[in-house]
Amino acid sequence: MRRFRWFYAEWPLDIRTLSKRLKLRTFSPEVGHGFIIDRVRDDFLEAKYIEQVEYTDIIIDPFGNELNFERIEFRQTLFRVTKDGPGLELIDAPRSVQPLMNRLSEAVDFEVAINSISVNPLSWLKGFENLCGGHLEVNSLQIGALEIEPGINAKIVLKGTRDVQSASSSLTNEKKHKIEKIQLQLQQPYKGAVILSASGSVTIGSESIADQLIQPLRASLAEAMQSHKSTP
Structure with missing residues (x-):
């Protein structure tokens, strides 16, 4: 399984x-944190941020001695910086990424704002399907903030043995709602599951297809973000 998340x-x-x-902030044990650059091109760089954490494990033996x-x-965080698209991509990130964000901001003299993104997963899906050239089926869809009536909202998860998008449309029926997450089942030429989230993250169930899918996922996310930004 591979996990990716993008920030603006x-x-x-x-x-x-x-x-x-x-590179001026390269990791060393003496400092305890820093970067290691893996690859640099004119339009992107790939690197990792490493943080050394020291702690004490306390174990009580059978006689009650501590x-x-x-x-x-x-702790390592792989990341990719680009001039186009969202701008920052994290790969299999740990739970807390604030140390990385702080160090990146520090490296550019705090002249960058790194923000979470918001995207419609169904718009992302449409672009991804066009670019990856495969047949995709949405077999799970999570809806949030579905307005049942004024002042009453619901969160709903639809699951099925076939595509659930038409059922989702019937359920929402022009009610206010937000698509939070969708799970795709890939058919030929790929096999596996992909989860797209409104927060700009993706989980690819099979590591063997991640390298094949990541480029169309990046490109379709950039398109979906642009569409989301231009929607009134």
Whole structure:
């Protein structure tokens, strides 16, 4: 399984200059945090942020004695910075990504705002289906803030053995709502499940197809974001 999440960021520097800034903050055990650059091109860079965390494990033995073990953990966040599209992509990120956000902002003298994005998963799906060239079936769909009547909202999850989009349209029937998440079942030429979220994240169930799908997912997300931005 692979997880990707995108954030909106307009970088004040070109990619190669940003790469040089990050190299000045290379990870070392002495500092305890920093970056390692993997690849740099004119329009993107791929890197990882590493944070060294030290903590103590406390274990009680059968006689009631307390045993302390010093531990060191290296938390890594893979990321991709681009000048086009959302601007920042995180790959298999840990639960907390605030340290990475802080260090990236610090590297550009706090001249960038990194914000969560909002996208309609069905718009994202439409572009993705066109670009990936495969047949997609929505077998699960999560609806939030569905207005049953004024002042009363519901959250609903639809699941089926066939595509649930028509059932979703019948259920919402022009009521106020938000599509929060959809699960796609890929057919030929791919096999596997993909979950698209309104927060700009995707989970690809099969790691073997992630490399094939990530580029059309990126491109279709950028299109869906532009569509969402232009919708009144």
